[in-house]
Amino acid sequence: MRLRSCCVYGAGVLCILLLIAGIVMALTQVFEKLLNNRIKEQVVLENGTEAFSVWQDPPPPVYMQFYFFNLTNPAEVLDGDKPFVQQIGPYTYREYRPKEEVKFMDNGTRVAAVNPKTYVFEPKMSRGSEDDVVRTVNIPAVTAMEKYKDTFLIARIISDLMKAKGISLFGTFRVGDLLWGYEDPLLQELKRARIVQDDHFGLFYKKNGTDDGNYTFFTGKQKYQDFARIDEWNGQSTLNWWSTEGCNMINGTDGASFHPIIKKTEKLYIFSSDLCRSIYAQFESEVRVQGVPGFRFVPPSEVFANLTINPDNAGFCVPAGNCLGSGLLNVSVCKEGAPIIMSSPHFYQADEKFVQDVFGMNPNKEEHETVIDVNPLTGMLLRGAKRVQVNVYLHQMPEFSQTGKIQTLVFPVMYLNESVVIDEESAQKLYKVVTEANVIVNIPFIVISVGILLGVIFIVFMCRQQRPPSTEAEREPLLSS
Numbered sequence: 371m372r373l374r375s376c377c378v379y380g381a382g383v384l385c386i387l388l389l390i391a392g393i394v395m396a397l398t399q400v401f402e403k404l405l406n407n408r409i410k411e412q413v414v415l416e417n418g419t420e421a422f423s424v425w426q427d428p429p430p431p432v433y434m435q436f437y438f439f440n441l442t443n444p445a446e447v448l449d450g451d452k453p454f455v456q457q458i459g460p461y462t463y464r465e466y467r468p469k470e471e472v473k474f475m476d477n478g479t480r481v482a483a484v485n486p487k488t489y490v491f492e493p494k495m496s497r498g499s500e501d502d503v504v505r506t507v508n509i510p511a512v513t514a515m516e517k518y519k520d521t522f523l524i525a526r527i528i529s530d531l532m533k534a535k536g537i538s539l540f541g542t543f544r545v546g547d548l549l550w551g552y553e554d555p556l557l558q559e560l561k562r563a564r565i566v567q568d569d570h571f572g573l574f575y576k577k578n579g580t581d582d583g584n585y586t587f588f589t590g591k592q593k594y595q596d597f598a599r600i601d602e603w604n605g606q607s608t609l610n611w612w613s614t615e616g617c618n619m620i621n622g623t624d625g626a627s628f629h630p631i632i633k634k635t636e637k638l639y640i641f642s643s644d645l646c647r648s649i650y651a652q653f654e655s656e657v658r659v660q661g662v663p664g665f666r667f668v669p670p671s672e673v674f675a676n677l678t679i680n681p682d683n684a685g686f687c688v689p690a691g692n693c694l695g696s697g698l699l700n701v702s703v704c705k706e707g708a709p710i711i712m713s714s715p716h717f718y719q720a721d722e723k724f725v726q727d728v729f730g731m732n733p734n735k736e737e738h739e740t741v742i743d744v745n746p747l748t749g750m751l752l753r754g755a756k757r758v759q760v761n762v763y764l765h766q767m768p769e770f771s772q773t774g775k776i777q778t779l780v781f782p783v784m785y786l787n788e789s790v791v792i793d794e795e796s797a798q799k800l801y802k803v804v805t806e807a808n809v810i811v812n813i814p815f816i817v818i819s820v821g822i823l824l825g826v827i828f829i830v831f832m833c834r835q836q837r838p839p840s841t842e843a844e845r846e847p848l849l850s851s
């Protein structure tokens with residue numbers, strides 16, 4: 371009897387102790403703090419750490435995919451009809467983007483680096499080859515016309531040169547040329563006349579193997595939330611990108627910087643030198659990438675909305691007060707005057723008008739939105755896809771008969787999808803970390819559960835003792851002897 375009641379009371383006491391311990395642990399969040407400290411130790415850029423080597427040369431493959439819009443009715447468009455385009459592609463490139471010229475500064479709190487990108491064609495992931503031909507706007511010609519339309523003499527020279535060389539507003543181009551650069555006959559003449567300096571044109575001309583300027587990053591040593599966050603780009607603080615007037619899509623690197631331990635309420639700022647600004651993304655849904663749990667962040671439609679809906683977007687209107695409507699960004703200033711307008715692919719989230727103006731646009735969320743999936747615990751990027759479209763602003767210019775009776779149009783030339791998915795090895799490592807973390811964080815609840823179980827056992831035995839059945843009473847002396 372004594373041994374038995376000892377056990378029962380022991381269970382009762384243990385139950386209370388476990389409950390108290392569990393509740394205290396749960397309330398003080400001691401395991402969360404431990405976990406956070408461990409993560410904090412790991413997310414710092416220091417020579418020799420794994421975080422540093424991953425940052426310096428990210429293991430998962432990045433792919434850049436280009437889709438072009440092949441114009442089928444150029445003559446009709448010059449007569450004022452709607453353009454009819456057919457999407458071709460993807461033309462896929464593997465992108466290599468190691469950080470180079472890495473230099474630690476300020477006692478290891480910041481690190482400077484450049485981020486050159488190299489593109490290698492991936493025929494297996496492409497539909498078509500770099501030798502494919504696409505019919506689209508002659509961008510160098512339109513740029514020259516736009517730039518000199520108010521300079522009578524030069525406008526006249528350009529118009530005559532175009533006629534002599536049989537250059538029209540639209541032309542056919544090799545895909546590889548249009549991307550990486552070719553010698554343009556009109557630019558050759560203009561260079562000879564010293565009107566332009568470079569006779570080459572390409573959307574990614576001189577972008578293979580070159581970097582887009584100097585970056586400084588925070589290492590996270592001072593504040594772990596700042597881990598790998600971009601501080602400056604070419605000597606300018608990146609905090610002000612919001613208000614900066616449009617910029618460079620074609621020469622851009624982009625970096626996404628994440629805080630470890632991401633909350634659903636957070637705004638993720640994605641810096642993109644393409645757009646010369648950062649845009650933000652907000653939580654949309656919970657996802658799984660290779661089994662690892664993640665939060666999906668997407669830019670909310672307000673990011674692209676017109677001034678009526680989002681007055682903060684006044685920066686979109688360039689020059690000041692000149693608004694194109696939702697979803698468009700005039701980046702002419704940083705394209706050396708080329709009338710380039712950026713948007714989401716197929717004018718996703720832009721005014722319906724732009725979709726309607728071109729036959730062949732088919733905007734949809736899955737294919738055309740920019741997404742970022744991050745693991746909330748570590749802030750690691752699981753999947754990302756940046757999707758941007760390059761358009762040319764076309765309108766009649768009386769100085770140039772080449773523009774015919776064309777409607778005022780935002781004409782789509784191509785869009786790109788720059789995407790990355792975490793590699794299997796990193797995903798497995800991360801999966802382990804997340805699983806362990808789940809166990810650790812749940813220790814207080816496991817303790818509380820055990821406490822409750824003991825409590826139940828204690829109560830059951832106490833109840834049984836209150837009404838001892840005869841058989842048990844007979845056996846008692848045996849047990850206690």
Ligand SMILES: *[C@@H]1O[C@H](CO)[C@@H](O)[C@H](O)[C@H]1NC(C)=O
Binds near residue numbers: 418
């Ligand atoms: C990191 O350490 C190695 C070896 O100690 C050294 O060669 C390298 O220059 C260091 N890198 C940086 C960025 O300081």
Ligand SMILES: *[C@@H]1O[C@H](CO)[C@@H](O)[C@H](O)[C@H]1NC(C)=O
Binds near residue numbers: 477
């Ligand atoms: C670097 O650390 C030393 C000593 O800890 C300190 O005297 C110095 O001011 C620090 N320099 C910077 C740029 O923070």
Ligand SMILES: *[C@@H]1O[C@H](CO)[C@@H](O)[C@H](O)[C@H]1NC(C)=O
Binds near residue numbers: 491550
């Ligand atoms: C870019 O440069 C690399 C190495 O210099 C080369 O292998 C690759 O073919 C180039 N890509 C393009 C698109 O020219």
Ligand SMILES: *[C@@H]1O[C@H](CO)[C@@H](O)[C@H](O)[C@H]1NC(C)=O
Binds near residue numbers: 440458502503504
């Ligand atoms: C694009 O259109 C042109 C003219 O119709 C055609 O010759 C060319 O083959 C098309 N390109 C592709 C990749 O289909």
Ligand SMILES: *[C@@H]1O[C@H](CO)[C@@H](O)[C@H](O)[C@H]1NC(C)=O
Binds near residue numbers: 582583621643
């Ligand atoms: C982008 O390219 C243009 C012309 O090639 C150059 O003038 C400009 O400085 C570049 N911008 C960046 C951010 O590298």
Ligand SMILES: *[C@@H]1O[C@H](CO)[C@@H](O)[C@H](O)[C@H]1NC(C)=O
Binds near residue numbers: 721
């Ligand atoms: C802004 O967009 C909304 C909805 O798309 C539209 O109703 C409104 O007229 C637009 N405002 C301007 C100034 O374009």
Ligand SMILES: *[C@@H]1O[C@H](CO)[C@@H](O)[C@H](O)[C@H]1NC(C)=O
Binds near residue numbers: 688692700701702763
């Ligand atoms: C785009 O911006 C440039 C330079 O600021 C300006 O000259 C041009 O008119 C703008 N284009 C449109 C379509 O508003």
Ligand SMILES: *[C@@H]1O[C@H](CO)[C@@H](O)[C@H](O)[C@H]1NC(C)=O
Binds near residue numbers: 433737757789
């Ligand atoms: C990139 O986006 C396009 C559509 O925008 C899609 O068809 C393609 O599969 C995507 N590529 C990757 C690697 O996810």
